[in-house]
Amino acid sequence: MKIKEANAGALTNSEVLDFLRSRGASKDPTRVIVAIAPSEFKVYDYLLESPACNQTKEQVNEFLTRCKSYKLAKAEVLNIINLRPSALVEIHPIIEESEERFGEKLEELVNLVVEVLPEPPKKNDVPEEENNEVKEDTADGKSTDEDKTETANLEQTDEDQTKQKEDGEQMEVS
Amino acid sequence: MFYLSLIEHTLRLPPHLLHLPLDEALKTELETLFIDKVIANLGLCISVYDIRSIKGGFVFAGDGASTYTVEFRLLVFRPFTGEVIIAKLKESDANGLRLSLGFFDDIYVPVDQMPNPSRFEAVPNMRNQGRWIWDFGEEEEQSDEPRFVIDGADLIKFRVQNVIYPSIPLEQPENSKPFAPMVITGTLNHDGLGPVSWWEEAEIVEDES
Numbered sequence: 528m529k530i531k532e533a534n535a536g537a538l539t540n541s542e543v544l545d546f547l548r549s550r551g552a553s554k555d556p557t558r559v560i561v562a563i564a565p566s567e568f569k570v571y572d573y574l575l576e577s578p579a580c581n582q583t584k585e586q587v588n589e590f591l592t593r594c595k596s597y598k599l600a601k602a603e604v605l606n607i608i609n610l611r612p613s614a615l616v617e618i619h620p621i622i623e624e625s626e627e628r629f630g631e632k633l634e635e636l637v638n639l640v641v642e643v644l645p646e647p648p649k650k651n652d653v654p655e656e657e658n659n660e661v662k663e664d665t666a667d668g669k670s671t672d673e674d675k676t677e678t679a680n681l682e683q684t685d686e687d688q689t690k691q692k693e694d695g696e697q698m699e700v701s
Numbered sequence: 702m703f704y705l706s707l708i709e710h711t712l713r714l715p716p717h718l719l720h721l722p723l724d725e726a727l728k729t730e731l732e733t734l735f736i737d738k739v740i741a742n743l744g745l746c747i748s749v750y751d752i753r754s755i756k757g758g759f760v761f762a763g764d765g766a767s768t769y770t771v772e773f774r775l776l777v778f779r780p781f782t783g784e785v786i787i788a789k790l791k792e793s794d795a796n797g798l799r800l801s802l803g804f805f806d807d808i809y810v811p812v813d814q815m816p817n818p819s820r821f822e823a824v825p826n827m828r829n830q831g832r833w834i835w836d837f838g839e840e841e842e843q844s845d846e847p848r849f850v851i852d853g854a855d856l857i858k859f860r861v862q863n864v865i866y867p868s869i870p871l872e873q874p875e876n877s878k879p880f881a882p883m884v885i886t887g888t889l890n891h892d893g894l895g896p897v898s899w900w901e902e903a904e905i906v907e908d909e910s
Contacts, residue, residue, distance in 0.1 A: 532707035533743055535774060543703045543776065546750070566737040569804035570747050570778075577787060606785055609702060610858075612893075616900050620785050620860055620893045 540579030578611035578647035590643045716765045739882040741866040744779030807881040814888035859887035
Protein backbone atom coordinates (compact mmCIF):
# COMPACT_ATOMS: atom_id res chain seq x y z
CA MET A 528 0.00 0.00 0.00
CA LYS A 529 1.36 3.35 -0.98
CA ILE A 530 0.18 6.67 0.32
CA LYS A 531 0.28 8.93 -2.69
CA GLU A 532 -1.09 12.05 -1.07
CA ALA A 533 -1.79 12.05 2.63
CA ASN A 534 -3.72 15.27 2.34
CA ALA A 535 -5.77 15.42 -0.80
CA GLY A 536 -8.20 17.94 0.62
CA ALA A 537 -9.94 18.80 3.86
CA LEU A 538 -13.67 18.28 4.19
CA THR A 539 -16.08 20.15 6.39
CA ASN A 540 -18.44 18.13 8.55
CA SER A 541 -21.34 19.10 6.32
CA GLU A 542 -19.57 17.75 3.25
CA VAL A 543 -18.93 14.44 4.99
CA LEU A 544 -22.56 14.34 6.05
CA ASP A 545 -23.68 14.94 2.46
CA PHE A 546 -21.37 12.19 1.26
CA LEU A 547 -22.77 9.69 3.76
CA ARG A 548 -26.32 10.71 2.88
CA SER A 549 -25.65 10.23 -0.81
CA ARG A 550 -24.46 6.71 -0.02
CA GLY A 551 -27.80 6.08 1.64
CA ALA A 552 -27.35 6.72 5.34
CA SER A 553 -30.40 7.93 7.19
CA LYS A 554 -31.95 7.86 10.60
CA ASP A 555 -34.74 5.43 9.99
CA PRO A 556 -34.67 1.64 10.39
CA THR A 557 -33.58 0.90 6.79
CA ARG A 558 -30.07 0.83 8.17
CA VAL A 559 -29.59 -2.88 7.78
CA ILE A 560 -30.36 -2.82 4.07
CA VAL A 561 -28.02 -0.11 2.78
CA ALA A 562 -24.40 -0.90 2.04
CA ILE A 563 -23.00 1.21 4.84
CA ALA A 564 -20.82 -0.17 7.62
CA PRO A 565 -21.90 0.26 11.27
CA SER A 566 -18.82 2.34 11.93
CA GLU A 567 -19.86 4.73 9.16
CA PHE A 568 -23.23 5.01 10.82
CA LYS A 569 -21.55 6.04 14.05
CA VAL A 570 -19.88 8.88 12.19
CA TYR A 571 -23.25 9.77 10.66
CA ASP A 572 -24.90 9.84 14.08
CA TYR A 573 -22.17 12.02 15.49
CA LEU A 574 -22.42 14.49 12.62
CA LEU A 575 -26.18 14.71 12.94
CA GLU A 576 -25.76 16.00 16.45
CA SER A 577 -23.14 18.56 15.48
CA PRO A 578 -23.92 22.03 14.15
CA ALA A 579 -23.17 20.75 10.67
CA CYS A 580 -26.41 18.84 10.35
CA ASN A 581 -28.42 21.57 8.70
CA GLN A 582 -25.74 23.38 6.74
CA THR A 583 -25.99 23.40 2.97
CA LYS A 584 -23.26 23.71 0.37
CA GLU A 585 -24.45 27.14 -0.64
CA GLN A 586 -24.24 28.44 2.89
CA VAL A 587 -20.74 27.08 3.33
CA ASN A 588 -19.62 28.61 0.03
CA GLU A 589 -21.17 31.91 0.92
CA PHE A 590 -19.37 31.94 4.23
CA LEU A 591 -16.08 31.09 2.53
CA THR A 592 -16.32 34.01 0.13
CA ARG A 593 -17.45 36.45 2.74
CA CYS A 594 -14.79 35.64 5.30
CA LYS A 595 -11.91 36.19 2.89
CA SER A 596 -11.54 39.77 4.06
CA TYR A 597 -10.65 38.57 7.55
CA LYS A 598 -7.58 36.67 6.38
CA LEU A 599 -8.22 33.58 8.47
CA ALA A 600 -6.04 30.52 8.33
CA LYS A 601 -7.56 27.50 6.62
CA ALA A 602 -7.68 25.60 9.91
CA GLU A 603 -9.56 28.46 11.55
CA VAL A 604 -12.13 28.64 8.77
CA LEU A 605 -12.67 24.90 9.01
CA ASN A 606 -13.09 25.11 12.78
CA ILE A 607 -15.60 27.93 12.47
CA ILE A 608 -17.71 26.15 9.88
CA ASN A 609 -17.74 22.95 11.89
CA LEU A 610 -18.53 24.54 15.24
CA ARG A 611 -20.66 27.52 14.26
CA PRO A 612 -19.69 29.77 17.22
CA SER A 613 -22.48 32.15 18.08
CA ALA A 614 -20.69 34.17 20.74
CA LEU A 615 -17.35 35.86 21.23
CA VAL A 616 -16.39 33.42 23.95
CA GLU A 617 -16.96 30.51 21.60
CA ILE A 618 -14.75 31.90 18.87
CA HIS A 619 -11.92 32.58 21.29
CA PRO A 620 -10.27 29.17 21.40
CA ILE A 621 -10.42 28.94 17.62
CA ILE A 622 -8.56 32.08 16.61
CA GLU A 623 -5.01 32.65 17.72
CA GLU A 624 -3.86 36.06 18.81
CA SER A 625 -7.32 37.40 18.33
CA GLU A 626 -6.53 40.66 20.09
CA GLU A 627 -3.68 41.57 17.79
CA ARG A 628 -5.27 40.45 14.59
CA PHE A 629 -8.82 41.54 15.09
CA GLY A 630 -9.65 43.58 18.15
CA GLU A 631 -13.17 44.77 17.44
CA LYS A 632 -13.55 43.05 14.11
CA LEU A 633 -14.01 39.79 16.00
CA GLU A 634 -17.60 40.73 16.73
CA GLU A 635 -18.20 41.37 13.06
CA LEU A 636 -16.91 37.90 12.34
CA VAL A 637 -19.24 36.37 14.90
CA ASN A 638 -22.14 38.29 13.39
CA LEU A 639 -21.17 37.02 9.95
CA VAL A 640 -21.20 33.45 11.23
CA VAL A 641 -24.59 33.87 12.85
CA GLU A 642 -25.97 35.46 9.70
CA VAL A 643 -24.71 33.03 7.09
CA LEU A 644 -24.66 29.66 8.80
CA PRO A 645 -27.89 28.26 10.22
CA GLU A 646 -28.40 27.75 13.91
CA PRO A 647 -28.00 24.18 15.03
CA PRO A 648 -31.17 22.58 16.34
CA LYS A 649 -31.44 22.84 20.09
CA LYS A 650 -30.93 19.75 22.17
CA ASN A 651 -33.78 19.43 24.63
CA ASP A 652 -34.77 16.74 27.04
CA VAL A 653 -38.41 17.49 26.38
CA PRO A 654 -40.53 14.98 24.42
CA GLU A 655 -40.53 15.15 20.65
CA GLU A 656 -43.74 17.06 20.05
CA GLU A 657 -42.40 20.01 21.94
CA ASN A 658 -39.18 19.72 20.00
CA ASN A 659 -41.16 20.07 16.77
CA GLU A 660 -42.87 23.18 18.00
CA VAL A 661 -39.65 24.81 19.13
CA LYS A 662 -38.03 24.15 15.77
CA GLU A 663 -40.95 25.47 13.79
CA ASP A 664 -41.04 28.64 15.83
CA THR A 665 -37.37 29.39 15.31
CA ALA A 666 -37.54 28.42 11.63
CA ASP A 667 -40.52 30.71 10.99
CA GLY A 668 -38.90 33.52 12.89
CA LYS A 669 -35.82 33.17 10.74
CA SER A 670 -37.61 33.13 7.43
CA THR A 671 -39.46 36.33 8.19
CA ASP A 672 -36.29 38.03 9.34
CA GLU A 673 -34.25 37.17 6.29
CA ASP A 674 -34.71 39.66 3.48
CA LYS A 675 -32.73 37.67 0.97
CA THR A 676 -35.17 35.35 -0.72
CA GLU A 677 -32.47 32.90 -1.75
CA THR A 678 -31.41 32.07 1.78
CA ALA A 679 -35.05 31.94 2.86
CA ASN A 680 -35.73 29.32 0.19
CA LEU A 681 -32.69 27.34 1.32
CA GLU A 682 -33.84 27.43 4.92
CA GLN A 683 -37.29 26.25 3.94
CA THR A 684 -35.86 23.25 2.15
CA ASP A 685 -33.80 22.65 5.30
CA GLU A 686 -36.99 22.84 7.31
CA ASP A 687 -38.58 20.23 5.07
CA GLN A 688 -35.58 18.00 5.48
CA THR A 689 -35.54 18.39 9.24
CA LYS A 690 -39.29 17.81 9.41
CA GLN A 691 -38.83 14.61 7.47
CA LYS A 692 -36.12 13.60 9.87
CA GLU A 693 -38.31 14.36 12.83
CA ASP A 694 -41.01 12.18 11.31
CA GLY A 695 -38.44 9.46 10.95
CA GLU A 696 -37.58 9.80 14.61
CA GLN A 697 -41.18 9.58 15.65
CA MET A 698 -41.62 6.47 13.61
CA GLU A 699 -38.77 4.86 15.49
CA VAL A 700 -40.19 5.78 18.86
CA SER A 701 -43.74 4.66 18.15
CA MET B 702 -11.48 16.79 11.19
CA PHE B 703 -11.93 14.83 8.00
CA TYR B 704 -9.48 14.62 5.15
CA LEU B 705 -9.26 12.86 1.86
CA SER B 706 -6.14 10.81 1.23
CA LEU B 707 -5.06 9.40 -2.09
CA ILE B 708 -3.92 5.82 -1.69
CA GLU B 709 -2.59 3.28 -4.12
CA HIS B 710 -2.97 -0.34 -3.19
CA THR B 711 -2.47 -3.64 -4.90
CA LEU B 712 -5.11 -6.11 -4.00
CA ARG B 713 -6.36 -9.46 -4.96
CA LEU B 714 -9.94 -9.84 -6.03
CA PRO B 715 -11.30 -13.17 -4.82
CA PRO B 716 -12.82 -15.23 -7.64
CA HIS B 717 -16.28 -15.38 -6.10
CA LEU B 718 -16.61 -11.64 -6.67
CA LEU B 719 -15.80 -11.73 -10.37
CA HIS B 720 -19.42 -11.66 -11.45
CA LEU B 721 -19.93 -8.16 -10.04
CA PRO B 722 -19.07 -4.99 -11.96
CA LEU B 723 -15.41 -4.36 -11.40
CA ASP B 724 -15.54 -1.10 -9.54
CA GLU B 725 -18.24 -2.35 -7.16
CA ALA B 726 -16.30 -5.49 -6.36
CA LEU B 727 -13.10 -3.54 -5.77
CA LYS B 728 -14.91 -1.04 -3.61
CA THR B 729 -16.30 -3.81 -1.44
CA GLU B 730 -12.87 -5.36 -1.07
CA LEU B 731 -11.28 -2.02 -0.19
CA GLU B 732 -13.97 -1.34 2.35
CA THR B 733 -13.37 -4.62 4.07
CA LEU B 734 -9.69 -3.88 4.14
CA PHE B 735 -9.64 -0.27 5.31
CA ILE B 736 -12.82 0.87 7.04
CA ASP B 737 -12.63 1.36 10.79
CA LYS B 738 -8.90 0.77 10.76
CA VAL B 739 -6.20 3.21 11.75
CA ILE B 740 -3.32 3.92 9.40
CA ALA B 741 -0.33 5.48 11.13
CA ASN B 742 0.01 9.22 10.47
CA LEU B 743 -3.04 9.11 8.26
CA GLY B 744 -5.83 8.60 10.77
CA LEU B 745 -8.92 6.50 11.23
CA CYS B 746 -10.39 5.42 7.90
CA ILE B 747 -14.06 6.19 7.73
CA SER B 748 -15.05 5.43 4.19
CA VAL B 749 -13.89 4.86 0.63
CA TYR B 750 -14.65 8.14 -1.11
CA ASP B 751 -14.11 7.18 -4.72
CA ILE B 752 -11.93 5.09 -7.02
CA ARG B 753 -9.66 7.06 -9.31
CA SER B 754 -8.08 4.41 -11.47
CA ILE B 755 -7.86 0.68 -11.79
CA LYS B 756 -4.86 -0.92 -13.42
CA GLY B 757 -3.76 -4.44 -13.82
CA GLY B 758 -6.12 -7.32 -13.72
CA PHE B 759 -3.31 -9.81 -14.10
CA VAL B 760 -3.78 -13.36 -13.07
CA PHE B 761 -0.68 -14.77 -11.48
CA ALA B 762 0.29 -18.36 -12.08
CA GLY B 763 -1.25 -20.78 -9.63
CA ASP B 764 -3.81 -18.26 -8.42
CA GLY B 765 -7.49 -18.17 -9.33
CA ALA B 766 -7.91 -14.52 -8.47
CA SER B 767 -6.94 -11.44 -10.44
CA THR B 768 -4.74 -8.74 -8.96
CA TYR B 769 -5.44 -5.06 -9.44
CA THR B 770 -3.56 -1.91 -8.61
CA VAL B 771 -6.16 0.57 -7.51
CA GLU B 772 -5.80 4.27 -6.88
CA PHE B 773 -8.55 5.60 -4.65
CA ARG B 774 -9.39 8.24 -2.11
CA LEU B 775 -10.12 7.43 1.49
CA LEU B 776 -12.08 9.60 3.86
CA VAL B 777 -10.08 9.66 7.08
CA PHE B 778 -10.61 11.18 10.47
CA ARG B 779 -7.49 13.07 11.41
CA PRO B 780 -7.91 16.05 13.73
CA PHE B 781 -5.21 18.66 13.52
CA THR B 782 -3.51 20.32 16.48
CA GLY B 783 -5.55 23.29 17.53
CA GLU B 784 -8.85 21.94 16.28
CA VAL B 785 -11.81 22.39 18.60
CA ILE B 786 -14.09 19.38 18.75
CA ILE B 787 -17.31 18.67 20.59
CA ALA B 788 -17.38 15.33 22.39
CA LYS B 789 -19.18 13.47 25.14
CA LEU B 790 -17.73 12.48 28.48
CA LYS B 791 -16.95 8.82 28.69
CA GLU B 792 -14.95 8.35 31.88
CA SER B 793 -13.69 10.62 34.57
CA ASP B 794 -11.05 9.59 37.06
CA ALA B 795 -8.16 10.94 39.04
CA ASN B 796 -5.86 10.99 36.01
CA GLY B 797 -8.14 13.17 33.96
CA LEU B 798 -10.99 12.72 31.55
CA ARG B 799 -11.72 10.38 28.72
CA LEU B 800 -13.97 11.69 25.95
CA SER B 801 -15.78 9.93 23.18
CA LEU B 802 -17.05 10.87 19.73
CA GLY B 803 -19.21 7.84 19.20
CA PHE B 804 -16.98 6.50 16.46
CA PHE B 805 -13.75 7.27 18.27
CA ASP B 806 -13.15 6.83 21.97
CA ASP B 807 -9.48 7.34 22.70
CA ILE B 808 -9.48 11.01 23.60
CA TYR B 809 -7.78 11.82 26.87
CA VAL B 810 -7.53 15.07 28.78
CA PRO B 811 -4.77 14.63 31.35
CA VAL B 812 -4.72 16.37 34.70
CA ASP B 813 -2.40 19.16 33.61
CA GLN B 814 -4.71 20.17 30.77
CA MET B 815 -7.75 20.66 32.94
CA PRO B 816 -8.94 24.24 33.40
CA ASN B 817 -6.82 25.85 36.02
CA PRO B 818 -7.66 25.56 38.95
CA SER B 819 -9.60 22.35 39.12
CA ARG B 820 -10.11 19.75 41.71
CA PHE B 821 -11.21 16.20 41.66
CA GLU B 822 -14.05 15.03 43.83
CA ALA B 823 -14.09 11.31 44.15
CA VAL B 824 -17.29 9.38 44.49
CA PRO B 825 -17.29 8.11 48.10
CA ASN B 826 -17.29 4.39 47.43
CA MET B 827 -15.30 4.12 44.23
CA ARG B 828 -11.70 5.07 44.49
CA ASN B 829 -10.97 6.07 40.95
CA GLN B 830 -14.20 7.49 39.64
CA GLY B 831 -15.52 10.90 40.39
CA ARG B 832 -16.11 14.26 38.85
CA TRP B 833 -13.98 17.27 38.14
CA ILE B 834 -14.88 20.71 39.37
CA TRP B 835 -13.53 23.98 38.13
CA ASP B 836 -12.89 26.45 40.92
CA PHE B 837 -13.44 29.60 39.00
CA GLY B 838 -13.69 32.99 40.61
CA GLU B 839 -13.76 34.04 44.22
CA GLU B 840 -17.41 33.50 44.91
CA GLU B 841 -18.31 32.50 48.41
CA GLU B 842 -19.98 29.22 48.88
CA GLN B 843 -23.47 30.09 47.78
CA SER B 844 -24.69 26.57 47.76
CA ASP B 845 -23.44 23.06 48.16
CA GLU B 846 -23.48 22.51 44.44
CA PRO B 847 -20.45 24.16 42.80
CA ARG B 848 -21.18 25.96 39.59
CA PHE B 849 -18.72 24.44 37.17
CA VAL B 850 -18.87 20.69 37.27
CA ILE B 851 -17.84 18.32 34.55
CA ASP B 852 -20.41 15.59 34.53
CA GLY B 853 -21.95 13.65 31.72
CA ALA B 854 -24.84 16.03 31.34
CA ASP B 855 -23.83 17.92 28.24
CA LEU B 856 -21.35 18.08 25.42
CA ILE B 857 -17.77 19.08 26.07
CA LYS B 858 -15.64 21.22 23.79
CA PHE B 859 -11.97 20.47 23.81
CA ARG B 860 -8.99 21.53 21.76
CA VAL B 861 -6.63 18.98 20.28
CA GLN B 862 -3.13 19.15 21.74
CA ASN B 863 -1.63 16.38 19.71
CA VAL B 864 -2.35 13.09 18.04
CA ILE B 865 -0.02 10.16 18.53
CA TYR B 866 0.10 6.77 16.89
CA PRO B 867 1.80 4.43 19.35
CA SER B 868 3.42 1.42 17.79
CA ILE B 869 1.95 -1.99 18.35
CA PRO B 870 3.36 -3.47 21.55
CA LEU B 871 4.91 -6.89 21.34
CA GLU B 872 3.47 -8.10 24.60
CA GLN B 873 0.69 -6.80 26.70
CA PRO B 874 0.17 -7.60 30.37
CA GLU B 875 -3.20 -9.09 31.11
CA ASN B 876 -6.05 -6.86 32.21
CA SER B 877 -4.54 -3.83 30.56
CA LYS B 878 -6.63 -1.64 28.31
CA PRO B 879 -6.95 -2.83 24.73
CA PHE B 880 -4.29 -1.34 22.50
CA ALA B 881 -5.22 2.05 21.09
CA PRO B 882 -3.53 2.68 17.73
CA MET B 883 -4.44 6.36 17.73
CA VAL B 884 -4.62 8.54 20.82
CA ILE B 885 -5.73 12.15 20.91
CA THR B 886 -4.66 14.36 23.79
CA GLY B 887 -6.91 17.29 24.40
CA THR B 888 -6.95 20.39 26.56
CA LEU B 889 -9.72 22.22 28.34
CA ASN B 890 -7.57 25.01 29.64
CA HIS B 891 -8.88 27.94 27.64
CA ASP B 892 -11.83 30.31 27.41
CA GLY B 893 -14.74 28.67 25.71
CA LEU B 894 -13.57 25.10 26.29
CA GLY B 895 -15.19 22.60 28.61
CA PRO B 896 -18.87 21.73 28.95
CA VAL B 897 -21.04 23.83 26.68
CA SER B 898 -23.32 24.83 29.54
CA TRP B 899 -20.53 26.70 31.33
CA TRP B 900 -20.27 29.22 28.52
CA GLU B 901 -23.96 29.59 27.83
CA GLU B 902 -24.22 31.35 31.17
CA ALA B 903 -21.28 33.53 30.25
CA GLU B 904 -23.06 34.55 27.04
CA ILE B 905 -25.98 35.92 28.96
CA VAL B 906 -23.70 37.82 31.25
CA GLU B 907 -21.95 39.40 28.28
CA ASP B 908 -25.21 40.56 26.76
CA GLU B 909 -26.33 42.23 29.96
CA SER B 910 -23.07 44.07 30.48
